[in-house]
Amino acid sequence: MSPQAFPHIVIGAGISGLSAAHYAARTGQDTLVLESAEQPGGCMCTRTFPELDDYWVEAGSHSCFNSYGNLLGIMERLGVLDRATAKAKQSYKLWRGGKRKSILSAMHFFELARSLPRLFGGDKSGASVREFYGRGLGEKNYRDLFGPAFRSVICQPADDFPAEALFRKKPRRKDVLRSFSMPEGLREIPRALAAGPGVELRTGCAVTEVQGEDGGYRLRCADGGEFRCDWLTLAVPPDIATGLLATAVPEAARIVGGIGMAEIDTQVLVFDKADVGVDELAGFISVDGSFLSAVSRDFLADDQLRGFAFHFPGDALDETARIQAACEALATRPEQVRAGTSMRNRLPALRKGHMDVVEALDRALAGGKVGVTGNWFLGVSIEDCVTRSRTEHERRFGALPTDAV
Numbered sequence: 001m002s003p004q005a006f007p008h009i010v011i012g013a014g015i016s017g018l019s020a021a022h023y024a025a026r027t028g029q030d031t032l033v034l035e036s037a038e039q040p041g042g043c044m045c046t047r048t049f050p051e052l053d054d055y056w057v058e059a060g061s062h063s064c065f066n067s068y069g070n071l072l073g074i075m076e077r078l079g080v081l082d083r084a085t086a087k088a089k090q091s092y093k094l095w096r097g098g099k100r101k102s103i104l105s106a107m108h109f110f111e112l113a114r115s116l117p118r119l120f121g122g123d124k125s126g127a128s129v130r131e132f133y134g135r136g137l138g139e140k141n142y143r144d145l146f147g148p149a150f151r152s153v154i155c156q157p158a159d160d161f162p163a164e165a166l167f168r169k170k171p172r173r174k175d176v177l178r179s180f181s182m183p184e185g186l187r188e189i190p191r192a193l194a195a196g197p198g199v200e201l202r203t204g205c206a207v208t209e210v211q212g213e214d215g216g217y218r219l220r221c222a223d224g225g226e227f228r229c230d231w232l233t234l235a236v237p238p239d240i241a242t243g244l245l246a247t248a249v250p251e252a253a254r255i256v257g258g259i260g261m262a263e264i265d266t267q268v269l270v271f272d273k274a275d276v277g278v279d280e281l282a283g284f285i286s287v288d289g290s291f292l293s294a295v296s297r298d299f300l301a302d303d304q305l306r307g308f309a310f311h312f313p314g315d316a317l318d319e320t321a322r323i324q325a326a327c328e329a330l331a332t333r334p335e336q337v338r339a340g341t342s343m344r345n346r347l348p349a350l351r352k353g354h355m356d357v358v359e360a361l362d363r364a365l366a367g368g369k370v371g372v373t374g375n376w377f378l379g380v381s382i383e384d385c386v387t388r389s390r391t392e393h394e395r396r397f398g399a400l401p402t403d404a405v
């Protein structure tokens, strides 16, 4: 049987792949998106509990910001930007020595005041997070507060992460909420993208092989399905991209082959409000606990329930031990858990010098029909993903028309 043919295929239905599909469809390239999981979204993975009246908790990303210009443009066009929902302002707590502490308790103010001029005058390029922020915030502040905070953000050791890829300053849109969620969680955004015009999504379809064929590409899936396309976009983590590029663009595969991945075991837990012994909070930054970080659902309060996602280093603890550790931080007991689930999240483990890898990859892809996007180019934020998808689109298909931007 001859494979089904599409002008453009995207592999991976996280925000990178779906935004790539959206841009392509906007400029006339009907796009098929192939996704190995049973639902789109990747790390934008809201978990719902039907037994608790569809109460939901974010198991992955939890916040979008008014500085996410490309994402906001897409949401506007899909008619979902007006669903952006304000998040209640709450603070994070530190989890240190088995105790909850305030953020300010770990701050060395004198050192901070002395160091800050180096932060604002400093150049991130080529520096690791530890080098740049250790200088700009002070070594003691980095050790006691900011190092653990950065580790919380990227759910992995942060010291050797490239400083450029951690936070990038982006212009803010004053007409949009500074930080927002959606009424049914952030998964609304990938769902809206997948349902957009010119985009077709097939889930449960893990692509295992890509081969160049007659000026285009032939794709094979784990279930035996085969597809053909003229243009191809990879929007999968770097270890998967390495395998898929091996035959189609071997030089690119060689370049990205060394990028590591951080595995994260996420434990989602829901309790009755009365059973949680801590006041409402944004989450925990763990300084020396067994988990890396935790994010609460308190930003969109519910009358009866509270939900949390605790992120642990992959394969470090079994589920019982993870629930025990989370309950300790929340001053409650495992018997009080009303509902829960666990899942594996994955994030790229970028290292100092990564921007040279990206430049080499871009040289290997130049002039070809394969695009590569993801959270391992500009940084890991949702907007970094969408921005990379846009530049990969423009490299191959030309500038977006102004009404598509």
Ligand SMILES: Cc1cc2nc3c(=O)[nH]c(=O)nc-3n(C[C@H](O)[C@H](O)[C@H](O)COP(=O)(O)OP(=O)(O)OC[C@H]3O[C@@H](n4cnc5c(N)ncnc54)[C@H](O)[C@@H]3O)c2cc1C
Pocket (backbone or CB within 6 Å): 011, 012, 013, 014, 015, 016, 017, 034, 035, 036, 037, 040, 041, 042, 043, 044, 059, 060, 061, 062, 063, 064, 155, 205, 206, 207, 208, 235, 236, 237, 240, 264, 311, 345, 346, 347, 373, 374, 375, 376, 380, 381, 382, 383, 385
């Ligand atoms: C716990 C956590 C919290 C975060 N919080 C925030 C936040 O609040 N704000 C923010 O901006 N960012 C946040 N991020 C980062 C951001 O969510 C991610 O970087 C981003 O969503 C990644 O999108 P992606 O499409 O590049 O990759 P992914 O979301 O990983 O998507 C890749 C997709 O490819 C699929 N796939 C893999 N292999 C194959 C294959 N062979 N065939 C077909 N499909 C395949 C996967 O199933 C997956 O769906 C967070 C990340 C995590 C893990």
